[in-house]
Amino acid sequence: MIIAETISEVREQVRAWRADGLTVGLVPTMGALHEGHASLVTAAAAQCDRVVASVFVNPTQFAAGEDLESYPRDFEHDCQILSAKGCDMVFHPSVGEMYPDGFATYVNLESEMTAQLCGKSRPSHFRGVCTVVSKLFNIVTPDRAYFGQKDAQQLAVIKQMVRDLGFGIEIVGCPTVREEDGLAKSSRNTYLSAEERSAARVLYSSITAAQEMIAASDDEVPADEVLELMRSVVSAEPAAKIDYIEAVDSISLMPVEYVKKGTLIALAVYIGKTRLIDNFTV
Ligand code: AMP
Numbered sequence: 001m002i003i004a005e006t007i008s009e010v011r012e013q014v015r016a017w018r019a020d021g022l023t024v025g026l027v028p029t030m031g032a033l034h035e036g037h038a039s040l041v042t043a044a045a046a047q048c049d050r051v052v053a054s055v056f057v058n059p060t061q062f063a064a065g066e067d068l069e070s071y072p073r074d075f076e077h078d079c080q081i082l083s084a085k086g087c088d089m090v091f092h093p094s095v096g097e098m099y100p101d102g103f104a105t106y107v108n109l110e111s112e113m114t115a116q117l118c119g120k121s122r123p124s125h126f127r128g129v130c131t132v133v134s135k136l137f138n139i140v141t142p143d144r145a146y147f148g149q150k151d152a153q154q155l156a157v158i159k160q161m162v163r164d165l166g167f168g169i170e171i172v173g174c175p176t177v178r179e180e181d182g183l184a185k186s187s188r189n190t191y192l193s194a195e196e197r198s199a200a201r202v203l204y205s206s207i208t209a210a211q212e213m214i215a216a217s218d219d220e221v222p223a224d225e226v227l228e229l230m231r232s233v234v235s236a237e238p239a240a241k242i243d244y245i246e247a248v249d250s251i252s253l254m255p256v257e258y259v260k261k262g263t264l265i266a267l268a269v270y271i272g273k274t275r276l277i278d279n280f281t282v
Contacts (some may be wrong), residue, residue: 001082002089007139010052010091014161015141019234022178025170026142029132031055032072032187033081036177040118040146045086052140055093056098060106061128070212071102076178091140092132098135104135107134108158109164113253117153117266118277119225130161137167145169150176150184152279154266156253176278178204184278191274199239200271204279206233206245210265214282220258243268252280 004010014024025048027040033055036256044051055078075092076244082090107130113119114126137145147155153175162171177185182204183197210226248255250264253267259265259282267281 001047001079001087002081003231004091004154005093006067007093010089010139013089014052014154015145017050021190023143024048024140024184025051026136026145027051027053028136028145028147029053029055029078030187031078032074032190033078034177034185036148036150036185038081038085039177040148041082042087043088044144044146047172048144050088051086051140052089052091053087054093054136054140056091056093056132058098058128058132059095061125063122066122066163067188067191067282068193071165072187077212078190084091089205091263092135098132098271105131107131107161107165111160113153113157113160116248116253116255117244118268119153119185120253121268127158128237130157133158134161134167136167137162137169142169144172146172146174148176149150149173149281150186151279152250152266153253156251156264159251175208182208184276186276193270196239196271196274200235200274200276202234202237203276205267206230206267206279207265208279209233211280214259220260223256223259223263228266229267230267234267241270241272258262 021234025044027044029037057071059068106127107247110132159171162169181201183200191256210230212224213229214221227245234240234242247259248261250262256263261282263282268277
């Protein structure tokens, strides 16, 4: 597996692959990789001749006071996982390589989409995500790029951005990989103490309770009823504090009154100081 730290190395390698008629898949990550990330690489390797993964903790998607400094980093372990899953090149740039002195161009999705869900408590987050992902798309010029459904708002925002800016890249959404007890795998799960880890199961418990309620009804269920049930499940856990639990359209991300096919039910919950997200689409 090639380890590239500069934009020019990536460009040169991708150019050589393209000259051989090979297709390229991109898996953007912030490192601290787990089976969720690995599943994206596996999907990319199955559909593309060559796979590039990026490992970059992107400062512009963190607000002041968030966990940029403490975000887990273990590049050697990341490389072991990536190479085992069939990644051909990992792009591991410095902050200066991605944001050179005088950097001033940002990609901002100016719609309600980025103000919903996580956008309410993280108003500058998606500007940072869209900027770094655009830059990665321009550097790697992949045929396809792979993102997890665990970050459902991010996936919807990236799809809209690709449509708006005509990137011509197929965006592939991959299912959420979970721990045995249902907790969605996340690099931030490492922040949880043993008691918090146990309390964190409440996110998935609220999801399964909602899914049971929806499955038991022949009609469309009012969103309020589903959300109320989920709130009561999460609130029963003393260590949990709800940031949001909402039902929205999975493409526009605008709130819906009734839960139906295509409804995204998403939640963000603090377990202690750690903010965890999860979701499911009906
Ligand atoms: P991150 O490193 O957290 O920025 O995530 C990089 C990519 O991995 C994003 O597209 C995430 O949605 C995806 N991802 C993170 N956790 C999971 C998971 N548990 N299952 C599937 N994909 C995931």
